[in-house]
Amino acid sequence: MKHGALTIAVTGLNATDNPGPGVPVLRSLADANSGHRFIGLLYDTLEPGVYIEDLTARNYLIPYPSNGLETMFERISYIHEREKIDFLLPTLDTELYVFSKLAPRLSELGIGTFLPSTNQLNLRGKDRLSRFCEEHDIPAPKTEVLNSLSELEKAVKDFSFPVFIKGAFYDAAPATNLAEAVAVFQRLQYKWGLPVLIQERMQGDEFNVAGLGDGKGNALAAVAMRKLYITDKGKGWAGVTIYDDELLKTARRVISVLNWTGGLELEFVKAKSNGEYYLLEINPRFPAWIYLATAAGQNMPEALVRFSTGVPVKPLVDYEVGKVFVRASWDLITDMSRIERLTTAGEI
Amino acid sequence: MTTHKLSPNLAVSESGFLFLTTTGETFTANPVGREIILALQSGKSDDEILQSLTSEYDVPAAAAERDFHDFVAHLRHHGLLVSEPKAGGSAQ
Numbered sequence: 001m002k003h004g005a006l007t008i009a010v011t012g013l014n015a016t017d018n019p020g021p022g023v024p025v026l027r028s029l030a031d032a033n034s035g036h037r038f039i040g041l042l043y044d045t046l047e048p049g050v051y052i053e054d055l056t057a058r059n060y061l062i063p064y065p066s067n068g069l070e071t072m073f074e075r076i077s078y079i080h081e082r083e084k085i086d087f088l089l090p091t092l093d094t095e096l097y098v099f100s101k102l103a104p105r106l107s108e109l110g111i112g113t114f115l116p117s118t119n120q121l122n123l124r125g126k127d128r129l130s131r132f133c134e135e136h137d138i139p140a141p142k143t144e145v146l147n148s149l150s151e152l153e154k155a156v157k158d159f160s161f162p163v164f165i166k167g168a169f170y171d172a173a174p175a176t177n178l179a180e181a182v183a184v185f186q187r188l189q190y191k192w193g194l195p196v197l198i199q200e201r202m203q204g205d206e207f208n209v210a211g212l213g214d215g216k217g218n219a220l221a222a223v224a225m226r227k228l229y230i231t232d233k234g235k236g237w238a239g240v241t242i243y244d245d246e247l248l249k250t251a252r253r254v255i256s257v258l259n260w261t262g263g264l265e266l267e268f269v270k271a272k273s274n275g276e277y278y279l280l281e282i283n284p285r286f287p288a289w290i291y292l293a294t295a296a297g298q299n300m301p302e303a304l305v306r307f308s309t310g311v312p313v314k315p316l317v318d319y320e321v322g323k324v325f326v327r328a329s330w331d332l333i334t335d336m337s338r339i340e341r342l343t344t345a346g347e348i
Numbered sequence: 349m350t351t352h353k354l355s356p357n358l359a360v361s362e363s364g365f366l367f368l369t370t371t372g373e374t375f376t377a378n379p380v381g382r383e384i385i386l387a388l389q390s391g392k393s394d395d396e397i398l399q400s401l402t403s404e405y406d407v408p409a410a411a412a413e414r415d416f417h418d419f420v421a422h423l424r425h426h427g428l429l430v431s432e433p434k435a436g437g438s439a440q
Binding site: 226242243322 | 357359367369370371372373
């Protein structure tokens with residue numbers, strides 16, 4: 001595959017209060033000074049990354065993944081004809097199944113990807129994670145998958161309140177008694193469908209690890225972070241790199257047993273009761289704080305592109321501890337004509 | 349003689365700002381607290397630290413000892429000390 005200076009298309013430019021990882025991924029790739037050219041792929045004309053000066057050379061609207069594989073493939077083919085995309089780096093959970101399935105066809109067009117397989121995506125799904133952890137002896141909070149309200153009523157007998165009730169893909173809320181649990185269950189079922197999960201609420205501090213798997217069981221990179229400021233949406237708005245051998249060992253083991261391909265984020269809670277790290281979630285893409293890892297010395301997006309295009313990459317081991325990110329809200333000014341062009345022509 | 353050992357993962361700045369590199373937790377020590385932490389870092393025993401505090405500050409020995417042990421208990425509570433104190437440890 002072509003390497004060196006590439007044309008790289010990136011999604012997730014929604015740098016909002018629930019930020020996608022596209023902007024920090026592009027910032028990391030730009031920092032590598034490899035001469036890449038960047039194409040933004042957008043679901044909405046107001047994705048703020050489009051309006052950050054000099055971040056991307058061109059931007060294109062793409063269809064939502066729910067429109068199906070063919071619609072997405074046609075649109076990417078159209079963009080490829082104009083831009084000659086060498087590499088596509090999707091960064092959002094919801095689109096990964098589509099791009100993972102399209103990867104062989106994209107490869108035929110000459111577009112490289114480095115994505116987890118459908119099987120890997122399924123294994124780390126919220127409804128499977130508990131079983132996966134049990135099979136591989138990775139500590140995880142007790143969780144049960146619920147397919148009806150009566151299953152919830154039965155399951156709560158095995159849990160002590162408070163518990164977390166979680167949607168199969170997104171969303172979670174604590175419940176301190178059965179009535180609250182039922183209310184949250186019904187809200188999540190209505191919003192996201194079944195199954196819904198019930199999970200033990202562990203007391204302890206949360207830690208995150210951003211990582212990169214080579215698809216053969218090796219971690220090419222891993223950086224641990226603790227959130228210093230959390231918004232009311234539960235998003236980290238400031239964080240600091242930390243180093244704990246136990247935490248990173250557990251993270252590398254998860255990457256290894258999954259033979260993980262590509263970027264990921266692992267969420268852990270360090271239990272107050274025994275000091276062990278319990279795996280809460282595996283997000284199948286780089287986190288929105290990935291630029292902190294770059295600033296600390298591990299440029300994972302660049303390592304991903306280099307590795308998958310056949311450039312030898314030595315595993316990144318060291319990084320600076322005590323590096324801090326603080327996210328800022330900053331108004332970008334643009335003209336209505338740019339929004340008009342993006343809305344009517346679908347590209348800018 | 350008793351010597352307390354600080355966590356090797358504790359970064360201590362000149363200003364008394366403490367950063368635990370394994371958890372990301374931060375703490376601020378006042379000038380006396382910082383002095384005690386630096387003394388612990390250099391391997392000084394409790395007796396040596398107390399002697400230095402009582403000679404430097406106008407404080408009765410009993411009060412200094414009580415406050416010192418209180419401070420050490422705080423350090424332990426926040427995970428800034430490792431294991432149990434070393435009894436009979438040699439002071440530098």
